[in-house]
Amino acid sequence: MVYRAEYIWIDGQQPTAKLRSKTKIVPDADAPPIWGFDGSSTEQAPGESSDCVLRPVRIVSDPIRGGEDKLVLCEVLNTDMTPHESNTRAYCADVAEQYASHEPLFGIEQEYTFFKDGRPHGWPAGGFPAPQGGYYCGVGADEIWGRDVVEHHTEACIAAGLTLSGTNAEVMIGQWEFQIGPGDALLVSDEVWLARWLLYRIAEDYDISAHLMPKPVSGDWNGAGAHTNFSTSEMRESYDAIIAACEALGKKADTHIKQYGAGIEQRLTGLHETAPWTEYSYGVSDRGASVRIPWQVARDGKGYIEDRRPNANMDPYVVTALITDTVCADAEG
Numbered sequence: 590m591v592y593r594a595e596y597i598w599i600d601g602q603q604p605t606a607k608l609r610s611k612t613k614i615v616p617d618a619d620a621p622p623i624w625g626f627d628g629s630s631t632e633q634a635p636g637e638s639s640d641c642v643l644r645p646v647r648i649v650s651d652p653i654r655g656g657e658d659k660l661v662l663c664e665v666l667n668t669d670m671t672p673h674e675s676n677t678r679a680y681c682a683d684v685a686e687q688y689a690s691h692e693p694l695f696g697i698e699q700e701y702t703f704f705k706d707g708r709p710h711g712w713p714a715g716g717f718p719a720p721q722g723g724y725y726c727g728v729g730a731d732e733i734w735g736r737d738v739v740e741h742h743t744e745a746c747i748a749a750g751l752t753l754s755g756t757n758a759e760v761m762i763g764q765w766e767f768q769i770g771p772g773d774a775l776l777v778s779d780e781v782w783l784a785r786w787l788l789y790r791i792a793e794d795y796d797i798s799a800h801l802m803p804k805p806v807s808g809d810w811n812g813a814g815a816h817t818n819f820s821t822s823e824m825r826e827s828y829d830a831i832i833a834a835c836e837a838l839g840k841k842a843d844t845h846i847k848q849y850g851a852g853i854e855q856r857l858t859g860l861h862e863t864a865p866w867t868e869y870s871y872g873v874s875d876r877g878a879s880v881r882i883p884w885q886v887a888r889d890g891k892g893y894i895e896d897r898r899p900n901a902n903m904d905p906y907v908v909t910a911l912i913t914d915t916v917c918a919d920a921e922g
Contacts, residue, residue, distance in 0.1 A: 592657040594621045596643050597786050598665055601632035601675040604851035605801075605902045608786050613661075621645045621661045633665060633675055641673060642666040647779045652748035653790060660749065660786070662779055678778070681906035685774045688917035694893075695777045695909050696754065696770030696818040700901045701788065702805040703735040703763045704798045709805055710734045710763035718762050721811065725760045734763050738788075738795050742767070745787045751780045760811040760861075770818065774909035781815075781905045801902040804855035812856030812863070813901035819912050820893035823920060828890040830920070835871040835880050835894060837919035838912070842869035842879070845915070848907050850900025857898060864897070 597610040609631055615621055628634025628641035643663035651658035665673040672679035685693070703710035711734030712718055724732050739756055746753040746767070754768045769784055770777045785801075792799045804812045823830040838845065846853060846866055857866035864870050864879040871880040871894070873887045879898050886892035899908050 590617045591615060592617050592659065593654060594659045594661045595651060596624055596661045596663055597783070598643055598663045599675065599782065606675065606904065608782065608789065610786065617657060621648060621659065633673060640668055642668060642670065646678065649749040649751070649783065652745040660783060662783055677904050677906040681774055681778060681910040684910040684914050688913050691917045691920065692822040693774060693913045693917065694771045694820050695774055696768060697777055697781050697905055698766055698768050698816040699781060699784065700759055700764060700766045700813040700815065701799045701801055702761070702813055703738065703765070703792070704800055705796065710797060712762060721760050724758060724762050726757050733758055735765060735797065738792050738797055739765055742788050742791050745791060746784050749783065749787065751784055752776070753784065761805070764811065764813060774913055778905035778909050803850060803852045803900040803902060811861045814856065814897065815899045815901050815903050817896045817899050817908055817912065818893050819896060821917065824891065824893060826891050831882060831886060831892065831894060833920065834916045835882070837916050838880055838896065839869045841915050845911055846898065848911060849898050850903035853900050856900060
């Protein structure tokens, strides 16, 4: 007997990478092996030297095909088995290992927007819906579009064993969010990519596409982000460490903004629950700040922080590595 292994990887497109996948038939007694692909078709190699290598890094049950079939998330290597230049997971792994003693944990809130027939799902043809206000966590056919896809995606993530912790409708019509975590940087980042792939694949069956663009509609409409919750063992025990982490992020605000997703200036305008991309701030319960300290954290004197700056189209490997490096290096002095 055999099983199907869907090999999933991140391509080399700029400024925002895309997911790719293909199917390998594997003998059922075997683990998914190293495989290859044509890097000249994914912006990862020239045509005259096009081979790239896929190395499995996280394997889960395939909730779409079922049975013994698998989803196989891979990192991309050169043919000499070194990390490909597009392989941001290798960078994340190095940073995670360097600061493992701080026990960093993450939770990522992935927002996305459904599109159908060339416009956000639920928007009237050639016009605009009613203003924002009733759509966030709404219920009813006049406020919610795409719930069937969301429920299917939720069931698939659970069946795959991902650390899905919740879902909700977002502020703009056709916009939703799922949350992954808590977990370490590699686990959460891997699972965000897997959950994205499942979202895209399941939405196919409904003739709907899911997008991570940071500002799906210009004007008085919310953008889409990937708020990133973070703590270290020190932060989970001390409010001083919470404040120190916020201050550390401020010292390298420009570095982070540049790597928090293409088009960030379109979303971080100072409106629609964002801080301006040119300024850095933090505050308790402040969704207009760059970094929010939840009220429970201020009350308890320990916990975590929420970096509200990352775009929906951010690379979770890059974001989790940057936050870990900035906060933990500062803590070590």
